[in-house]
Amino acid sequence: MSRRTVRREAPAKINVFLRVLAAREDGYHDLESLVVPTSLADVITVRDAEALRVEVHGASELTGEVPAGGLNLALVAALALGDACPGAGGAEIVVEKRIPVAAGLGGGSADAAATILALNELWGCGVDEATLAELCERIGSDVPAMLVGGPVLMSGRGELVAPARVEPFHWVLVHFDFGVRSPDAYRWWDEAGGGTGPDPSALLDAAAGGDAEALGPLLFNDLEGPVFARHPVVSEAKEWLLSAGALGAVMSGSGSSVVGLARDETHARAIAGSLPGSIVVSAPPA
Numbered sequence: 001m002s003r004r005t006v007r008r009e010a011p012a013k014i015n016v017f018l019r020v021l022a023a024r025e026d027g028y029h030d031l032e033s034l035v036v037p038t039s040l041a042d043v044i045t046v047r048d049a050e051a052l053r054v055e056v057h058g059a060s061e062l063t064g065e066v067p068a069g070g071l072n073l074a075l076v077a078a079l080a081l082g083d084a085c086p087g088a089g090g091a092e093i094v095v096e097k098r099i100p101v102a103a104g105l106g107g108g109s110a111d112a113a114a115t116i117l118a119l120n121e122l123w124g125c126g127v128d129e130a131t132l133a134e135l136c137e138r139i140g141s142d143v144p145a146m147l148v149g150g151p152v153l154m155s156g157r158g159e160l161v162a163p164a165r166v167e168p169f170h171w172v173l174v175h176f177d178f179g180v181r182s183p184d185a186y187r188w189w190d191e192a193g194g195g196t197g198p199d200p201s202a203l204l205d206a207a208a209g210g211d212a213e214a215l216g217p218l219l220f221n222d223l224e225g226p227v228f229a230r231h232p233v234v235s236e237a238k239e240w241l242l243s244a245g246a247l248g249a250v251m252s253g254s255g256s257s258v259v260g261l262a263r264d265e266t267h268a269r270a271i272a273g274s275l276p277g278s279i280v281v282s283a284p285p286a
């Protein structure tokens with residue numbers, strides 16, 4: 001008998017803006033961010049099995065090493081759902097890795113959200129959306145946003161998500177072979193005195209209206225300054241994108257990736273052509 005299989009895409013995200021509002025007592029920071037899924041995605045496949053097991057395929061120079069043990073967020077997600085699901089059994093979870101790791105693109109969080117959704121189906125848990133969102137919040141601050149499957153305006157420490165309208169845009173993604181840990185980026189923000197960017201209303205209007213020319217100059221990320229000070233090459237990537245003709249460029253999440261906004265796909269390919277190793281993505285997927 002063939003084993004039942006459920007397969008789901010786990011899209012990388014970019015933060016079109018990221019505004020850090022304040023440090024909190026619990027060690028997190030209140031923030032506001034427009035989080036948009038991209039056409040670059042891992043693929044999660046789950047199958048019936050006796051025990052719970054995670055395999056990571058395709059980890060490479062591009063993606064970096066993915067932990068296969070306890071730190072793997074797909075495994076953490078499976079264990080969290082298992083606790084909430086009476087019908088939970090074993091499962092073989094295969095992660096086909098395409099998203100660079102620790103790159104500010106939410107790869108681990110995307111894997112976690114997709115694994116929860118896939119196993120909820122495979123195990124017939126029938127766990128409702130609100131409970132899935134609570135499980136995701138416990139796994140990581142970015143995971144609730146990834147559960148939604150479309151652009152969201154994220155707030156709180158990341159757990160408050162509201163669907164947002166964003167037209168598809170083409171972006172050029174520059175990534176590095178090193179990551180930035182988010183606790184470090186937020187601590188550096190504290191140490192730098194914690195600057196907060198502007199009200200994002202105009203940016204949200206430009207994103208909803210598909211106006212790339214207006215959106216480009218409005219992109220911002222409050223973690224850029226603190227990360228650029230430690231990793232000048234990330235700041236240089238932003239400069240490369242702008243001098244190659246991007247309408248605007250911004251670091252995603254806590255870095256190290258930077259995305260540049262293009263007018264359209266042809267423009268994105270022209271920019272990427274001048275930056276070896278960069279990738280064209282659409283966000284949200286066209």
Ligand code: C5P
Pocket residue numbers: 027028029030031139140141142156157158182183184186
């Ligand atoms: O929730 P997650 O495990 O992804 O967070 C990792 C770390 O990033 C936190 O322990 C905290 O240091 C920092 N962080 C934060 N404020 C947020 C999200 C993350 O300070 N809103």
